[in-house]
Amino acid sequence: MTLFSTLLKQLSIKDFFDMGIVAFMIYQVLKIVKGTRAIQVLLGMVFLAILYFLGINYNLYTVNWILEHFFDYIFIIFIVIFQDQLRAALATVGTGRKMFNFFDRSPVNYDLEEVIKSVTALSKERTGALIVVERKNGLQNYIDTGTVLDAQVHSDLIYSIFQTISPLHDGAIILRAGKILAAGCFLPLSKNIEIDRHFGTRHRAALGISEVSDAIVIIVSEETGKIKLCYNGEFLYCHNENELRVLLKKAWSGKRLDSQTHLTGQGV
Incomplete structure (x- = not known):
């Protein structure tokens, strides 16, 4: 409990705001990939992360060398693999809610x-x-x-x-x-x-x-x-x-x- 209290004292409102944004981004990514093959790719990446963790702890030098180079380019790999999902997500920014009304097209009641x-x-x-x-x-x-x-x-x-x-x-x-x-x-x-x-x-x-x-x-x-x-x-x-x-x-x-x-x- 002391450790938790100490941690809370060191965190500011800005830190909570920062963590909230990251959590929201992760939540949106999970919503995008839910029900698609992209979720299988994410699970594959989680498996590689676990493998990398085991490689560090058990000194698996060859595995560590391969995965270190892999994770160096993780953001580029992520963009390439999930380009369709990212394109769809960016296309819906500002259209899902009323926060950007200037760009929002109101439904037209045509017949x-x-x-x-x-x-x-x-x-x-x-x-x-x-x-x-x-x-x-x-x-x-x-x-x-x-x-x-x-x-x-x-x-x-x-x-x-x-x-x-x-x-x-x-x-x-x-x-x-x-x-x-x-x-x-x-x-x-x-x-x-x-x-x-x-x-x-x-x-x-x-x-x-x-x-x-x-x-x-x-x-x-x-x-x-x-x-x-x-x-x-x-x-x-x-x-x-x-x-x-x-x-x-x-x-x-x-x-x-x-x-x-x-x-x-x-x-x-």
């Missing part, structure tokens, strides 16, 4: 019913579709890869874009503030090697854009006609029009989606 109507029609005809709804993280770099439309959101327009005879049916359409900004856009493919092997390019692209942004993605399977929502790196089934409406509104408002609707990897 999602037009989207739902077109998706339902495409699903019945088993016509593949990929629709990205931009939220707070800007998607301009992906918009630039497609054909600029800057048209009002309308179910007939969305429906016609994804018809196989349309020159823009390949790729995704990106929506922002009640407008279809571009069609035929190329999205980043997910690097998640654990994704179901039955998923094609459309699903991998949907997962990829949701991993690097807070966008909401709607997918219509060309093979089965099933509708899926991709949000925050997860797929969710939409068994009917009403369920799609509920999930869209929840995702748009930033609410936590029901984990019971997550895909099990069956019936793609």
